Amino acid sequence: MEGRALVITSGKGGVGKTTTVANLGIGLAMLGRQVVMVDADIGLRNLDIVMGLENRIVYDIVNVTEGKCKIRQALIRDKRFDNLFLLPAAQSRDKDAVTPDQMKALLTELKKEFDYILIDCPAGIEGGFKNAIAGADKAIIVTTPEVSAVRDADRIVGLLEASDLPDPRLIVNRVKIDMVRRGDMLDIRDILDILSIELLGIVPEDENIIVSTNRGEPVILDDGSRASQAFRNITRRLEGEEVPFMSLEPGNGFIAFIKRLMGLAR
Amino acid sequence: MLIVIPKRREFEDIKRRLDEKLGGTGRFFDGGRVIIDLGDRWASEKMISELIDIVERRGLTVLKVVGPFGVRLVGGADTDLPSQSQSCEPVASPAIAAGNTLLVKRTLRSGQGINHPGNVVVLGDVNPGAEVIAGGDIIVMGTLRGVAHAGVTGNEGAIVVALRLLPTQLRVANVIARAPDERSKSPNTPEVARIRDGMIVIESYLTPGGKVGF
Structure with missing residues (x-):
């Protein structure tokens, strides 16, 4: 069976696209899938750093599309999982270095060998975004519970529809539990109301993310953290499993939490 | 003919003056062959092609453009720049013997x-994500945190x-070494990396007696 190419996008920068790609990549690899992560953020490459693989880069995606090397030579095998690979972006080039047609051709090749291709999309809606979504089968939109991020996500939903990538799924990242409890946070239900797309996951704000990003060890590897559990659940949902949205408040029951999150609690 | 582009002048001004100068000589330079030297001035692809345009409109041929990015051979040139994807015969390039050294007076x-066929000296740091590729030796008068590839055409010597050698990745000729995954302590002293027994080894640049180590 051919692999699936999923592009992780957001419009707004800094909401956690790269972190999401790294964690979902490892999560799917943990489930035994053949996974490749493609960093399409050319000129601002980050995924290699988050994965702790920067020191292994010799060739990059532009070298591949320009025919300077074979795909195999540019793929970096993860140091933890044998079935997880990274195709790094070029740092010294700009977004137009890869065209949508080259991206499509690349994905066609990768789909033959991998179950999942996760594409880390650059922020923005210009050329880089259009190149990154070319050839993808499905899109995952990452947003944070902020009006500006949701507005940008909405713009992206529209652009994806226009590019024949309908029905994206949504990850709400960096949800602050105590602020939800106080009712100070943008309601998840309101976000879904505006975007009206399927919810794929809710990831709580977690200080461990910063530590893990700086160390090059994605948080999903850390059993105890809440963000890790959230990402593991998302990977299972990608695999088609029905996983209830986790309780973000220990001992309080997830139904109550979800109700509060959704604004249903009276 | 060598055309040296002054460093601190507006690009539009340079274009105008270059055109005037070449135009003022009538057909004296017609058919001449030109090397454009940008010094360590950065120029975009567009700027470079504009310069080439001006020169070639006056009936001259541009052979190469030299700049902080190294040497670029322009159309009609017979060879490509040595690139890391090609493995060439291990020969010391004549440029190295001739002491063709590029001085880079800033932090990368x-x-x-930087891609230069001779030696490269950086008077500044090389940050992570930056890359120095040289046909000869690489000397960083600062901290090397990025990628350095010395002897790119196959010169294993x-x-x-670097004053502080903390590279993401080091390459000498066809040998690659990468930084350890765990953060390691590096001495706060100059170090030298070279090939020994087919592997890249890092040694202190200074011997215990304080003498230069090679």
């Missing part, structure tokens, strides 16, 4: 790179020296 930041 992420995404910036090439070395990399």
